[in-house]
Amino acid sequence: MRRLVLAFLILIVGSPLPAQTVSKRVGLVTISVDEGLAFPGGLFVVRLQSRRGIGRVVASFDGLRCPFFNTRHGQRALVPIRPTLAGGTATLGIELEARRGRQRIPVRATIAPREYPPRSVTLPDGKLALLMRPGAVRQSRQLLLTLRLESTEQEWRGPFKAPVDADPVYGYGAPTHYAGAANVEMATDSLFGEYHRGMDYLVPPGTVVQAPAAGRVVLAAPQILTGNTLVLDHGQGVLSVFFHLSRIDVKEGEWVESRSPIGLSGDSGIAAAPHLHWAVYVHGVAVDPRVMESLAD
Ligand SMILES: [Zn+2]
Structure with missing residues (x-):
């Protein structure tokens, strides 16, 4: 029974x-x-x-x-x-x-079906001008090559943790229209489609950013559009990207543990306001970072 x-x-x-x-x-x-x-x-x-x-x-x-x-x-x-x-x-x-x-x-x-609500963004004129700067296209193509890395080892253990202690205000996937400019999302990483690549946390400038999972720093450099930009390779085709930092506290080639401080948030590059942008790419496709927050080993 x-x-x-x-x-x-x-x-x-x-x-x-x-x-x-x-x-x-x-x-x-x-x-x-x-x-x-x-x-x-x-x-x-x-x-x-x-x-x-x-x-x-x-x-x-x-x-x-x-x-x-x-x-x-x-x-x-x-x-x-x-x-x-x-x-x-x-x-x-x-x-x-x-x-x-x-x-x-x-x-x-x-x-399963899923719809993402659209979003409109107005950038200050000074930020819009960054789109015209020579070298921006070359940098975004180089960034995409980095985002397509497929290191063999799985460097992370357990679910990813949010990089700041706050809820994202703008989520992943929103079809995004930028007033007065076309293809801004595409200009950042050379991928087709004007949808938001990651999550935006509207934290005050200077907020400590922590590694969402262990990995190796594969890019830590100022970029024209994405500002101070940091890419962590978590292995097996999974990479985290952070844009618009005011300061980067790690060097390329350095190994970072989960939760270790990697930099400070800011509004460098083409940011409408100070915020942290965190995106996760899997085999060169930007996915909802929350999937890595709920993926078990
Ligand atoms: Zn963003």
């Missing part, structure tokens, strides 16, 4: 295991796609188990090729979902290199 009640409870409240996981078994390989964070601006978390040795494995989706990396819980690929994609059914291609050649396994999964 007790077992029956338990089964009934699991039926009504859901299994204690990840709620939305699609699994597919092909021969000795099992692929599981966790859809818990799968929405426009989110991620598919794809895990792979194999009872035979396999070579390089890649998850392909929406023109992206996302390699699998070793984690504490086996092989995993994080597959970003662009915020401009609509919800619905999607097909991921899992490409394996086996002894008998390449194999492509299609796995169907679901993207």
Whole structure:
């Protein structure tokens, strides 16, 4: 009887295991796609188990090729979902290199719908002029190359923590219109689409910014549009970006622990007001930083 009640409870409240996981078994390989964070601006978390040795494995989706990396819980690929994609059914291609050649396994999964409210921004004239400065385009292309790094090791442990002790006032994903200027978001990182890449915390200038997770500093330099800019490589294609700092307190190549101070907030570069902009890129796609705040190891 007790077992029956338990089964009934699991039926009504859901299994204690990840709620939305699609699994597919092909021969000795099992692929599981966790859809818990799968929405426009989110991620598919794809895990792979194999009872035979396999070579390089890649998850392909929406023109992206996302390699699998070793984690504490086996092989995993994080597959970003662009915020401009609509919800619905999607097909991921899992490409394996086996002894008998390449194999492509299609796995169907679901993207939950999500809408982002639009936002309008008015920049002071002096800031608008930065868009015309020579070198801005070259810097944004260089930034994109940095954001596409795929270091093998997972440097972070556990969920990411917000870089300041405040709630973001402007969130991720908002289709953004800048008065008197076109393609401002695109000008910052060379990615297509005028949507907000990260979260804005309207903290007073000089607020200490902490690393949301461990990683290596791969860019720490003043930039024309993004101001004092800091990029942390957390490994496995995941990077954090901070714009508009008033001061950077770490150097390129330096390793930082989670929660360690890395700089001070400000309004350098093309900022309408003093704030901290934090964005997270996964395989070169800006995703909602909150997905890393809720992604378990
Ligand atoms: Zn921002």
